Amino acid sequence: MPETKRRGFLLVMMDCPPTFEDEFNAWYDTEHLPERLAVPGFLTAMRFVCLDGHPKYLAMYDLASADVLDSPAYLKVAHANSSPWTRRVTSRVRVYRAAGEQIHGGGAITAATARVTIVRFRGLAKGDAAAVVAGVRAAFESQPTTVQTRILAYDTGSGIDYLGFIGATGPHTPTVAAGALGSHAAAVDLINTYARY
DSSP states (O other), rough: OTTTTOOOEEEEEEOOOOGGGHHHHHHIIIHHHHHHHTTTOOOOEEEEESSSSSSSSSEEEEEESGGGGSSSHHTTTGGGGHHHHHHHHTTEEEEEEEEEEEEESSOOOOOOOOOEEEEEEEOOOOOOOOHHHHHHHHHTTTSSTTTEEEEEEOOOOEEEEEEEEEEEOOOOOHHHHEEEEEEGGGGGEEEEEEOOO
């Protein structure tokens, strides 16, 4: 991978009605993840479930680059070309979808860890990236269970959502002091811990 080419990502968090969970999980496991992994440039496709809080479900896809989401192979199975089952499921769930570049973590992809903590900073500026990276690293890298710290950037069109994606061998400290997250701690609207589904 060229030095200047960053990894891409697609991260999706979803809540679905309890009465729809069986179909939702069947769709994810038997159609959606295999379909995405068949697209060139999709490196991983992993699912997680929230241990306490919402959104309940998380899916993480590591991409060779963000450009994969504009490729003919992806567009053939996405958006207006989604399958009837995909359209049915996504019409019944609440979705947060973030896509962009991994700005910290080098070329790492999602490690197979027991826990993943997501820290979401909403609506910041591009110039805030260094402070977010420093804050997330300060909050989590000293914790003995942390094995991987990555920062993802999603341009919403009205600001940048930064997502800390922290892999761990077990639970993190249940509460993270706001000060440890740096100068933009007030922009944090979600800190959730997920386990592999």
